Amino acid sequence: MPERDAVHEAGKVHSGTASRTMVDEIRRQNLRQVLLLAHRSGPLSRAELTRATGLNRSTIGGLVAELQERGLVHAHAATPTRKVGRPSAAVSASTQTVAIAVNPEVDTIDVALVSLGGRVVHRVRYANDHIPTPAEFVNIVGAIIEGMRPDQLGLRSVGVGLAIPGLVREADGRVLLAPHLDWRDVPVAAMLEAKIGLPVVGANDANCGILAEVAFGAASGTGVIVYLNGGASGIGSGIVIDGQLIRGSGGHAGEFGHTLVNSMGSSCHCGAVGCLETEVRLDRLIAAAGARPSTAAEMNALVSDAWHHPQSACGRELHRQLPYLATAFRTIINALNPVQLVLGGYLAAILLAAGETALTDRIGPSLPGAREEVSLAATQLGDGLLLIGAAELVFAPLVDDPASQQRVDGAIASNLESRPALKL
Ligand SMILES: [Zn+2]
Known part of the structure; x- marks a missing residue:
């Protein structure tokens, strides 16, 4: 789409405040488009990104570089393929940027680190010996996250998503009623946030499941x-x-x-x-x-x-x-x-x-x-479905506005790039 490219490229020259605002908005939209593709459909070659977005190759290069600086994508070296022509470097969502996904049930509490791209990289399943109260749930999840130490694994946690079997007010993660857990009108997200110091969001578990299926699966x-x-x-x-x-x-x-x-x-x-x-x-x-x-x-x-x-x-x-x-x-x-x-x-x-x-x-x-x-x-997502969906709650605002994500400094970026992805 040459017209969009022209506006993006024009961002490199000085212009009036109004047009700078417009150029910045278009850059944000382009970043969103590329990150969304890498997140849901990656890895993709730059040629595939060019085709999917209508943006030219140099614009894609600039956007990928910025997303890399913000720790949101990896750009892998080109690997030889059987296809004719020059191999194109692949771009995928960063496996080191993770959400902590939590799914309390009557019999278990599942906690997982889920990376951008919807990949469960580490998972702990805690077996309840009784149905946990909200306070017990918060303590158990806090201890599991403390034990996981995602930062020491070279992972960057951007927040916590809760998939709750009940009615949840998504604006603040308040559980209005989780009948099988016997939780009624409890500010579970706020309680967990106070415990672990990371932003916590929550939604009904089925809504999380369908978000995951929409992003990566059958829906x-x-x-x-x-x-x-x-x-x-x-x-x-x-x-x-x-x-x-x-x-x-x-x-x-x-x-x-x-x-x-x-x-x-x-x-x-x-x-x-x-x-x-x-x-x-x-x-x-x-x-x-x-x-x-x-x-x-x-x-x-x-x-x-x-x-x-x-x-x-x-x-x-x-x-x-x-x-x-x-x-x-x-x-x-x-x-x-x-x-x-x-x-x-x-x-x-x-x-x-x-x-x-x-x-x-x-x-x-x-x-x-x-x-x-x-x-x-x-x-199609197996029993990781609800956890992947809970992570989507966390990733949604990040993917919607990648420019809001802070740049990762060189040392951390290098560390993130060099670490192998964790296996389940
Ligand atoms: Zn009923």
């Missing part, structure tokens, strides 16, 4: 995409339209875990009866099986066994739940006409065991058109 396409995650604390969900999370007036939109699926069903903590998350639950399968899976692979095996043995206690329970799940799908499809339902956790395990056709066949009659257009997909 990166356009159109209406609905995400449903079956976790230890029930079913979280979210709606994305053309890459934008629909938050609703107060940030609580898309709570499909509480859509009515069984008017004769169990009481829900929300006060209603027969919600999706009271009727479709992994713990009922676990009770029937008499064994609790401790890994995602074990959960998948349990659900698969139940699917293939419908006469077993576990199988009967799974097949009892399926019509309720299908009812929720029908409600969502009729209400939103989504192009895709992305399923995580327990629900992804059901999809993997049963297959898409078996599940869509159970949806039954729905309005013409919408049902034919929807596909079901399992999350």
Whole structure:
């Protein structure tokens, strides 16, 4: 896009205050564009960046250099390829700039260092011996972060993101209600911030999951995409339209875990009866099986066994739940006409065991058109999904305005460049 380049290049000469402001804004937009590409799609060659942005090669070079100075990208030496022509140096998001991602659940507290580019570089899973109070949670997370010492690993922490199984006021990370943790109206983000001295942000865990899927996974396409995650604390969900999370007036939109699926069903903590998350639950399968899976692979095996043995206690329970799940799908499809339902956790395990056709066949009659257009997909980011999404909460303002990030001094920059990326 030559016109944009011309304005960017013009920034090197003196001009009036108004045009300097405009040039600065365009430079910030260009930095944002390049960092976003490196973050979500990297590594990319400079030629690919040139094609994707419409900016010329020298402008890309200047932007990459500035992002490097701010510790946000790496520019790797060119490596020979089988392609004809001169190899182009690859640009990727810095693996040394990290967010600390935290996901409290009833049975575990997950804490991870997640780098730009959505890579989990280090993870600690703390097993709760009881459901932690907010104060206990803050102390446990503080101790885990103290033990991780990201600074001594050559990593630069830019903040903490919390993925909370409950209603969270995103403006200040206050937990309004996390029913399974029994946290009510608690300023968890502020409490943790006071403990560790880093900025802390928080959001509903399902919203974190969908942010991660939008950035790196199955929900990166356009159109209406609905995400449903079956976790230890029930079913979280979210709606994305053309890459934008629909938050609703107060940030609580898309709570499909509480859509009515069984008017004769169990009481829900929300006060209603027969919600999706009271009727479709992994713990009922676990009770029937008499064994609790401790890994995602074990959960998948349990659900698969139940699917293939419908006469077993576990199988009967799974097949009892399926019509309720299908009812929720029908409600969502009729209400939103989504192009895709992305399923995580327990629900992804059901999809993997049963297959898409078996599940869509159970949806039954729905309005013409919408049902034919929807596909079901399992999350692509595995059990790091919520942590990657919690990190996205931290990275979002940084990626939105890379120029706000301080330059890294030479010694630190050199140290960061020379350290190998950590393995999980
Ligand atoms: Zn409910």
